[in-house]
Amino acid sequence: MIPRLSKSRIQSGRQCHKRLWLELKQPGTARWGGAAQARLDEGTRFGELAQDLLGGGLLIAADHLHVREALAETQAALKRPHTEIPMLFEPAFSYEDVRVRVDGFERGDRSDTLIEVKSTTSVKDEHIWDCAIQTWVARGAGRHVKKIVLAHVDNQFVYTTPGDYVGLLTQVDITSAVEALQSDIPRIVAELKEVAAGPKPAIATGNHCTTPYGCPFIEHCQSGESEPPQFPVSLLPRARALIGRLEGEGYRDLRDVPDASLPNDLFKRIAAATRDDLPFVSADFQATLAAIPYPRYFLDFETVSFVIPRWLGTRPFQALPFQFSCHKESADGAIEHSEFLDVSGGSPLSAFIDHLLDAVKEPGPILVWNRGFEASRLRELAGMFPEKSESLLEVVERMVDLLPLYRSNYYHRDMRGSWSIKAVLPTVAPELAYDDLDICGGTEAQSAYMEAIHPDTPSHRRDELRTQLLAYCERDTYAMMRLMTP
Numbered sequence: 422m423i424p425r426l427s428k429s430r431i432q433s434g435r436q437c438h439k440r441l442w443l444e445l446k447q448p449g450t451a452r453w454g455g456a457a458q459a460r461l462d463e464g465t466r467f468g469e470l471a472q473d474l475l476g477g478g479l480l481i482a483a484d485h486l487h488v489r490e491a492l493a494e495t496q497a498a499l500k501r502p503h504t505e506i507p508m509l510f511e512p513a514f515s516y517e518d519v520r521v522r523v524d525g526f527e528r529g530d531r532s533d534t535l536i537e538v539k540s541t542t543s544v545k546d547e548h549i550w551d552c553a554i555q556t557w558v559a560r561g562a563g564r565h566v567k568k569i570v571l572a573h574v575d576n577q578f579v580y581t582t583p584g585d586y587v588g589l590l591t592q593v594d595i596t597s598a599v600e601a602l603q604s605d606i607p608r609i610v611a612e613l614k615e616v617a618a619g620p621k622p623a624i625a626t627g628n629h630c631t632t633p634y635g636c637p638f639i640e641h642c643q644s645g646e647s648e649p650p651q652f653p654v655s656l657l658p659r660a661r662a663l664i665g666r667l668e669g670e671g672y673r674d675l676r677d678v679p680d681a682s683l684p685n686d687l688f689k690r691i692a693a694a695t696r697d698d699l700p701f702v703s704a705d706f707q708a709t710l711a712a713i714p715y716p717r718y719f720l721d722f723e724t725v726s727f728v729i730p731r732w733l734g735t736r737p738f739q740a741l742p743f744q745f746s747c748h749k750e751s752a753d754g755a756i757e758h759s760e761f762l763d764v765s766g767g768s769p770l771s772a773f774i775d776h777l778l779d780a781v782k783e784p785g786p787i788l789v790w791n792r793g794f795e796a797s798r799l800r801e802l803a804g805m806f807p808e809k810s811e812s813l814l815e816v817v818e819r820m821v822d823l824l825p826l827y828r829s830n831y832y833h834r835d836m837r838g839s840w841s842i843k844a845v846l847p848t849v850a851p852e853l854a855y856d857d858l859d860i861c862g863g864t865e866a867q868s869a870y871m872e873a874i875h876p877d878t879p880s881h882r883r884d885e886l887r888t889q890l891l892a893y894c895e896r897d898t899y900a901m902m903r904l905m906t907p
C-alpha cells in the first residue's frame with residue numbers, strides 16, 4: 422500500500438525525493454539534534470498562544486496519530502453553522518490521499534479563510550508552498566477557500582504588560598501567491614506518490630540537505646557515501662556560488678584547485694595554507710597585537726532568545742545576555758577574572774549591566790571576538806535602560822575586535838575555513854580546546870540556560886548547569902587572552 426502524503430511529507434519531498442522516501446520507509450534513521458527539538462517545543466507554545474491571539478475557536482483535539490477521528494471531528498464541526506463555530510483550529514482535510522491539518526480555519530457565510538501560523542518574522546517561500554498544499558486539499562475536500570493568510574511573529578512587538586501579547590502576531594494576505602502555485606500541486610503530488618511507491622532514490626548529499634531545512638537523514642546518507650575529501654572545496658567561507666562552480670568543474674579537494682581559479686587573496690591564502698600544511702601568520706601580526714595597551718579586558722557574553730518574550734521590555738527573538746565572563750590582564754602580568762550569571766528565570770538584564778560596568782570600570786581596551794554581536798547587544802540594552810545608556814555606550818567605544826585581526830593575519834588549515842574562536846583556539850593553544858568541558862558551544866550554552874531556568878529543574882541540576890556555564894564562558898575569555906600570542 423502506498424503511504425498517504427501529508428503537508429510536511431510533501432515539503433520533504435520537494436526538498437529531496439530521498440528524504441521523503443526515508444521518512445516513509447526508514448524513519449528510524451533520522452537524527453534530530455537537541456536544538457531542533459527545543460525549536461519545535463517553542464513553535465508548539467507559539468502555536469497555542471496564536472490560537473488565543475486569533476480570537477479563540479474550536480480545537481479539533483484528535484492528534485496526528487488519530488487521523489480518522491480528526492477528519493470525523495472536523496466534518497461534525499463543519500456541519501454546524503458558521504455563526505456557531507466561526508473558527509476551527511487544527512481541522513483535518515483529506516483529498517487524493519493527501520492529508521493536512523490547518524492551523525486556523527475561519528468560516529464565513531459563503532467562503533473560508535485559511536490561516537497558517539509560523540513562528541518566524543517574515544513570509545518565506547516554503548510558507549507559501551505549505552499554504553498552497555493545504556488550500557489544494559481543503560478545496561478538494563469541498564471547502565470554498567477564498568483567502569489565505571500567514572500569521573507570523575511581529576519582531577517589532579515589545580512586551581510591556583505581563584501576560585499581554587496582543588500585537589505579537591501579524592497577519593499577511595498571501596492569497597495571490599498561493600493561487601499562483603495551485604496549478605503545480607497536482608503534478609507534484611503525482612510525482613511524490615511515484616517516489617513513495619518506488620525504490621530508494623539515489624541522491625547524493627549536497628546543498629539541498631540544508632535548504633530550506635536541515636535534513637535529519639544527513640548522517641544516514643553520508644555513511645553510505647564514499648569518503649569525502651580531507652579538505653573539500655566547500656570549506657571556503659561565504660562562497661556558495663564559487664563552490665558550486667568549482668564542484669561543477671570537478672574539483673572536490675581544495676588542495677587541487679589552482680590559484681587562478683580563486684578570486685581573492687583570502688581564498689588563495691586558505692588554499693595555500695591547506696596545500697602546504699603551513700599556517701599563515703602575517704609578518705606584523707604579533708607586533709599589532711602587542712601594541713594593544715594595558716590593562717586589557719577580554720569580554721564575552723552568552724545570550725538567549727525567545728519567540729514569545731518572557732521579560733518586560735524585550736522583543737521576540739531578541740538576543741538577551743544572561744551571562745558574561747571578563748578577564749583583566751595588567752601590564753605586570755596580573756590577571757583578574759569577573760563573571761555574571763543569573764539562572765533565576767527572572768530578567769537578568771539590569772543586574773547584568775551593573776556587574777558588567779563594574780567589571781570594566783578602569784580604563785582600557787575591551788577585547789571581544791566579533792564586536793558586532795557584543796556591541797549590538799549593549800546598544801540594545803542602552804535603549805532599554807536610558808539611565809545606564811551613557812556608560813554602556815562608552816563600553817562599546819572601548820571594544821576592540823580580535824576576529825578581523827585574526828581573519829586578516831592568521832590561518833591554519835585545521836580551522837577549515839572558519840575564524841570562530843572555537844576553530845582558531847585549538848590551532849594556537851591545543852591545551853585549551855573545549856573538549857574537556859560539558860558545554861562546548863553557544864547553542865549548548867543556550868540549551869543549558871533554558872534547562873536551568875525551567876521551573877521543573879531540580880536545584881542540584883540547576884547548580885550543576887550553572888557550574889558548567891560559568892566554566893564555558895570563562896574558557897572563552899581566557900582563550901582570547903591566550904590568542905594575544907599566536
Ligand code: SF4
Nearest residue numbers: 437440630636639642
Ligand atoms: S541528507 Fe540530503 S540527500 Fe539525504 S535525504 Fe536528506 S536531503 Fe536527501
